[in-house]
Amino acid sequence: MRIYAYLVAVFVLLVGAFGIVRSRNLIHAVVCLSVSQAGTYILLLAIGYQKNATPPVFGSPPPKPTKSITDPLVQAMTLTDIVVSATVTALLLAIAVQVSKRHGTVDPNELAALRG
Amino acid sequence: MSRNARLAMFGLAGAGAAVMFVVAVIAMPHFGATHHPYRDAALPAAVRHATANVVSSVNFDLRAFDTLGEETILLASVIGVAVLLRPAEDETERQPLGRGRTLELTRLMGYVFLPVTVMIGFITVAHGALTPGGGFQGGVVLGTGIHLLYVAGSYRALERVRPERALEGGEALGAGAFACFGVAGAFAAAAFLGNLLPLGTFGDLFSSGSVLLLSTAVGVEVASGVIVLLAQFLRQALQVREETQE
Numbered sequence: 001m002r003i004y005a006y007l008v009a010v011f012v013l014l015v016g017a018f019g020i021v022r023s024r025n026l027i028h029a030v031v032c033l034s035v036s037q038a039g040t041y042i043l044l045l046a047i048g049y050q051k052n053a054t055p056p057v058f059g060s061p062p063p064k065p066t067k068s069i070t071d072p073l074v075q076a077m078t079l080t081d082i083v084v085s086a087t088v089t090a091l092l093l094a095i096a097v098q099v100s101k102r103h104g105t106v107d108p109n110e111l112a113a114l115r116g
Numbered sequence: 117m118s119r120n121a122r123l124a125m126f127g128l129a130g131a132g133a134a135v136m137f138v139v140a141v142i143a144m145p146h147f148g149a150t151h152h153p154y155r156d157a158a159l160p161a162a163v164r165h166a167t168a169n170v171v172s173s174v175n176f177d178l179r180a181f182d183t184l185g186e187e188t189i190l191l192a193s194v195i196g197v198a199v200l201l202r203p204a205e206d207e208t209e210r211q212p213l214g215r216g217r218t219l220e221l222t223r224l225m226g227y228v229f230l231p232v233t234v235m236i237g238f239i240t241v242a243h244g245a246l247t248p249g250g251g252f253q254g255g256v257v258l259g260t261g262i263h264l265l266y267v268a269g270s271y272r273a274l275e276r277v278r279p280e281r282a283l284e285g286g287e288a289l290g291a292g293a294f295a296c297f298g299v300a301g302a303f304a305a306a307a308f309l310g311n312l313l314p315l316g317t318f319g320d321l322f323s324s325g326s327v328l329l330l331s332t333a334v335g336v337e338v339a340s341g342v343i344v345l346l347a348q349f350l351r352q353a354l355q356v357r358e359e360t361q362e
Contacts, residue, residue, distance in 0.1 A: 006137075010134060010138065010141075014134060022122075022123060048155075056170035056171060057169045061318060062318040062319075069159065071158075073154040075171045075174075076174035076179065079175065079250075079252060079253075083252055087192075090194075091200075094200040094349075097349075097352055098200055
């Protein structure tokens with residue numbers, strides 16, 4: 001249980017990468033990249049987790065200094081990670097549309113040469 | 117490279133990466149342990165600036181400079197998609213055909229949830245400093261929520277309520293406002309992105325100083341950005357046709 005969550009993160013990361021390597025469709029490859037990035041969300045959130053802790057959002061009045069709150073920094077970084085993932089996905093999908101128009105295929109194995 | 121060679125190479129590299137990663141995580145603090153130095157630093161900082169949602173405090177106060185970079189990435193990606201998906205020389209834009217077939221139930225639920233979703237988007241942006249949410253999350257809810265009109269109604273209905281030109285401006289305005297608040301902070305608080313507003317009472321709607329301003333700027337940018345982005349893909353799917361050569 002000590003490192004179980006971290007291992008899940010590695011597994012998801014590598015499964016996504018494996019999907020990209022054996023992909024026969026660019027759209028499928030883009031989705032695999034998103035899966036791969038989901039592994040990094042799991043890693044970040046697992047680092048910030050603490051057993052029996054409350055989320056880092058308070059009501060009023062301000063909380064007393066306490067040690068039983070999950071780490072807000074990695075949660076904020078996960079948000080950054082998700083935004084970057086969304087922008088990358090959008091750009092790659094637009095490129096996939098262009099590739100399909102110019103080359104008439106979305107199979108990366110058939111894209112041998114560069115074309116203007 | 118042949119497919120099998122590529123798979124073999126990935127097998128080797130993937131196994132190596134997995135082994136190194138496992139070695140690394142064994143030495144890490146245990147999952148669920150109590151040692152969180154960044155939390156211990158971030159919590160007092162958030163309470164000092166009267167920000168109830170510490171995640172927003174990290175994003176728009178402690179690491180606001182990183183968020184400036186993050187929203188610039190978003191702006192760049194929207195511009196990139198718009199450039200990549202503009203109609204080429206041998207393509208024409210057509211008016212899409214009328215509405216497709218939609219289930220009655222889909223239309224009903226779409227129209228019921230359209231106002232609810234848009235309102236939740238506004239609430240999420242406005243309460244970013246208090247409850248889970250903020251400019252990025254609320255902006256995405258707003259930007260995608262309006263597309264219920266396309267799901268439930270028709271593309272033309274969506275086009276009528278989606279002022280694309282104004283939204284392109286809104287996107288730039290949100291990104292620019294963030295940078296301007298940063299420069300203003302440099303004059304008012306002697307640091308780029310320093311606090312501009314009175315901090316208010318912890319837990320009030322108008323508390324947390326600049327967090328509210330920056331979160332709203334990001335909300336405007338993300339909502340406009342998402343709509344402009346989806347507009348490019350929708351136009352590509354529904355309106356752009358290659359000219360048939362005869």
